[in-house]
Amino acid sequence: MAAAIDSTYIVATAQQIHNTSPTATAALGRLLTGASLMGSMLKKTHASVTIKVNGGGPSGTLVAIADGNGNCRGYMEHPEADVPLKQNGKLDVGGLVGANGLLGVIRDLGEGEPHMGQVPLRSGEIAEDLTGYYADSEQIPTVCALGVLVDKADRSRVLAGGMLIQLLPGALPEDVDKLEKNIAELPSVTTMLAQGMTIEEMCSKALQGFQMEILDEYKVGYACTCSKERVQRALLTLPPKDILTLADEKTGIAEVCCQYCGKKYILPLEELKALADTAEKKAGKSF
Numbered sequence: 001m002a003a004a005i006d007s008t009y010i011v012a013t014a015q016q017i018h019n020t021s022p023t024a025t026a027a028l029g030r031l032l033t034g035a036s037l038m039g040s041m042l043k044k045t046h047a048s049v050t051i052k053v054n055g056g057g058p059s060g061t062l063v064a065i066a067d068g069n070g071n072c073r074g075y076m077e078h079p080e081a082d083v084p085l086k087q088n089g090k091l092d093v094g095g096l097v098g099a100n101g102l103l104g105v106i107r108d109l110g111e112g113e114p115h116m117g118q119v120p121l122r123s124g125e126i127a128e129d130l131t132g133y134y135a136d137s138e139q140i141p142t143v144c145a146l147g148v149l150v151d152k153a154d155r156s157r158v159l160a161g162g163m164l165i166q167l168l169p170g171a172l173p174e175d176v177d178k179l180e181k182n183i184a185e186l187p188s189v190t191t192m193l194a195q196g197m198t199i200e201e202m203c204s205k206a207l208q209g210f211q212m213e214i215l216d217e218y219k220v221g222y223a224c225t226c227s228k229e230r231v232q233r234a235l236l237t238l239p240p241k242d243i244l245t246l247a248d249e250k251t252g253i254a255e256v257c258c259q260y261c262g263k264k265y266i267l268p269l270e271e272l273k274a275l276a277d278t279a280e281k282k283a284g285k286s287f
Ligand SMILES: [Zn+2]
Pocket: 224, 225, 226, 258, 259, 260, 261, 262, 263
């Protein structure tokens, strides 16, 4: 099973929303690309995949969430953080993310209990960490390639893509060898995109010698699911007295920003008071 994506638009949108530094664009971009691929492999509209990475590096925690059609959103704790380039001139994503921590995946099919798994990070480079997740947590041989190129002069110009290939249970050892050989000879995803290759051409190059059948094609984007109701529900998880302190001292109005898309929600004092009351009642009940 293989999935491939041109995630240029998703990563460019994320860069604009979060104003990420070049290395942060690559880190969050790779995670969003990976989440989108994993989401689209679930093939269920109401499914979702949440990936959380905390490697102890300057970026802080990164989160990406994708739905079953590959639409995704994400955020990182310190989008402005950056680190020097590696000696080979490449963006040091592993250095920014850190490798001392965990990668957690929550897979919710929209029915029954969500599946949760957590593995130690391999390198903080994301693709290797996702491969490690599949190997350790799900015992599925997986090849994952993720690439984000950031323009040196204009950091909002990016090129991004990824591929996720999994062997079906019962795959023969020679199939594994053949695939590994293909992948070893495969140019990077961003090189192939820069050459103008289509997603289909990328897949057939990776799967040379295998039978390929195109099951689905999706158009994917950066999509947030926030709403005023969701913001209110999130606020209700705060202690009641903290809800009131969100209001601006002069205007009495609170401005709450969605951490995934930056959309602003305005809550006047009356609404905050009503929320605090509700939170108070809830807290009362739980004792
Ligand atoms: Zn939002």
